[in-house]
Amino acid sequence: MRRTTMLAAVLILAAPALVLSGTYQWRDDAGTVHFTDDSERIPDRYLKRAQEVDSAGAAKPAATAPKQDAPVAPAAKGVGAAPEGDVTSAQRTRLTAELARLRGGLEGKKKELQRLHHKWMVAKGRTPTLDEAKEFQKELAERKTSDKQNPYISKNSALSSSGAARAAYYKKLVEVREDDARVQQLERELEALK
Structure with missing residues (x-):
């Protein structure tokens, strides 16, 4: 009985965290709307279009950084600098x-x-x-x-x-x-x- 009460208390306390986890939506080139709760599953080419949808239904831009497969090489001296x-x-x-x-x-x-x-x-x-x-x-x-x-x-x-x-x-x-x-x-x- 004590374990059941403890487990119920943990689930009740963890429920808001599960509900508040981010849900992301984006529209692909064909116009299809996609949803996911894992920002890592958003294709790279749609990262800029992805928006986080909160519980009220309002969409806001996704706060995820683009995935990087390989480290970016440092810029050469003078590259990117103002002429x-x-x-x-x-x-x-x-x-x-x-x-x-x-x-x-x-x-x-x-x-x-x-x-x-x-x-x-x-x-x-x-x-x-x-x-x-x-x-x-x-x-x-x-x-x-x-x-x-x-x-x-x-x-x-x-x-x-x-x-x-x-x-x-x-x-x-x-x-x-x-x-x-x-x-x-x-x-x-x-x-x-x-």
């Missing part, structure tokens, strides 16, 4: 797109650089005359000057500081120089591909 002209063309296209993107962004960065320079000069307070600048440089070389006599610093406010504006200007200047260098490099690479 040299296609690689060069793709590289030229990529470089041209990057160059256009950099040039477009560089215009905006140069305008921003001018704006930051103006902001720095305004924060600094004033632009000295040529004579004031020469006098300050002379006194600076002789160590006879201090920050109070610096003609570039605004004398209007003790709290005026152009440090943040100057830092922003130099940060943007570095970006512009890096982009200029990359543009020149891309132009040389494109010239070499011609």
Whole structure:
């Protein structure tokens, strides 16, 4: 009795697996529809047409790989690879797109650089005359000057500081120089591909 109960339990638990096993259908060249529950029994030439039919009756493509009787030899070097002209063309296209993107962004960065320079000069307070600048440089070389006599610093406010504006200007200047260098490099690479 115990064995019978155990066997019945195993069959009940295994039944869904048996029911859910895949059923495949395909139509041959004559139009005849064939069914099988073993994907290995599908003829090779009909593998692409075979569909798995689930319990609801909806068909979906079979998830089987084509059978291979013999191992496939590795492709020879260069076979299947893109021709040299296609690689060069793709590289030229990529470089041209990057160059256009950099040039477009560089215009905006140069305008921003001018704006930051103006902001720095305004924060600094004033632009000295040529004579004031020469006098300050002379006194600076002789160590006879201090920050109070610096003609570039605004004398209007003790709290005026152009440090943040100057830092922003130099940060943007570095970006512009890096982009200029990359543009020149891309132009040389494109010239070499011609």
